[in-house]
Amino acid sequence: MSEQICAGRTVIVTGAGRGIGRAHALAFAAAGARVVVNDLGSALDGAATGETPAEQVVAEIRAAGGEAVANGDDVADWDGSRNLVRQAIDTFGGLDVLVNNAGFVRDRMLVNLAEDEWDAVVRVHLKGHFAPLRHAAEYWRGESKAGRTPSARVINTSSGAGLQGSVGQGNYGAAKAGIAALTLTAAAEFGRYGVTVNAIAPSARTRMTETVFAEMMSTQGSDFDAMAPENISPLVVWLGSAESGDVTGKIFEVEGGKVALADGWRHGTPIDKGQRWHPAELGPVVAKLIAESVPQEPVYGA
Template sequence: MGDLCAGRVVIVTGAARGLGRAHALAFAREGASVVVNDYGVSLDGTGASSGPAAEVVAEIESFGGSAVACFSDVASWEGAADLVSTAVEAFGRLDVLVNNAGFLRDRMLVNLSEDEWDAVIRVHLKGHFAPMRHAAAYWRGVTKSGGTVDARVINTSSGAGLQGSVGQGNYSAAKAGIAGLTLVAAAEFARYGVTVNAIAPAARTRMTEGAFAETMAAPADGFDTMAPENVSPLVVWLGSVESREVTGRMFEVDGGRVCVSDGWRPGPVRDKGSRWEPAELGPVVKDLLSQAAEPMPVYGA
């Protein structure tokens, strides 16, 4: 057991399996009290069960950690409010929110249904916004009452959100939205003593094992680069008091690799000083593109 997060109260959504479970266990091993949130649904978001979250709580308690389960649907307004209330009622405070919950309904865009689009956007994008909104309201209340806040939000984006993924238009759009939401939240929450960062992890989970079965197979020996536990140390550090100067950042993380993603920023530019004519722009655009870096290829293209 370590003490990097001793005394801190942490919510982890989607914490019963994969990355969320690894995060919850890692925080508990560093002294945090953990709210293990999971609705207990299957990979496509159907069904619900309290069993998986309760199992993680029992595992944390088995090594002397402190945890409670919360089975709320974080993509519902009431469920997100209940999530924050659970932390405050169980442990008296909230210091860290790790937004991780999600599921997949993969399909090529030409075959993607409205329900499949709505469901994935809801669980990933609204499932990040709603907990952040209720957590931020709690932290704002603490500051207004004269208290001191040193809080963290860690969101979960994806390489699919940063560069796209064939067959995952709904997921890619939601994860790109999370990247943008992270920037806005970092700017808005700073006044309350809250930092907001995001990760784009790569690991072997229920959501990735089908798409990357060959590359993500566990090695017979040596370092398992795709183990979910490889991602959690960065998440735990971002949740600690040590990270208070870091906000509005996106980290790609997998295996032993940590990368700060630069994101969108202005590149080559031409300014005529007056309105362009459409016919003029062909050579201008070609010249600008010749100076710009090639875009990262879309996954699966």
């Protein structure tokens, strides 16, 4: 298999100025892709800083002989996300891959969570996935209708907090759960246009997790940092390649050298009375359903 697995492909990576997003941008460039590096330059809580990390990543890619441009649009803004997609098309002649990665946290126990902290996190994660996805899909649908069916890819970023829940992250977890559902719906809708849609739930050391993972190293050996964000990118690059065309609607958990396919909500085996239940009857029924079910994954931090 060629190391240039994404040669000639145009890729947008949102939130690519630091952490996992930066690792994705560099990995795609190393795999031959032309990269639009999107980043607002915001602080951990989403506040503006005036920094230009996207420009720094672009400089790294160009210094290594790759092609990249910076973008500073707000991905959760409708016009901003449209401009991001348009920049990729105008600069490189098309768009093949969208990696939705941008986000920040405002952690708080639910009883202390303020309305603006809820709104800000849900906006940047959930709307910040939907808006670029919507504009990219419009372009790909147009290409398909014109007889130029693309081999396009979307890779979204969910989280274990969204799949299993996480104490102190009700806003973040709800947004990440929404991203998982959005991934399934988009995969079902976009297949007719030549577009696959998958998601990852990564575990790595970033600004959002550095206090948790600061001291964690792999037991596989001191020369392998299992929490390095660069460990997440190989799967994302493969999912962005033409080789992954038969994989869609999946959510992968990625950490260190581990890759797993998340097994989401499934229909349970019902107990059917054949008519309406009386409330007083349902205690033993619910107890039986729970006793016969697969144990639920524990909530992080519980």
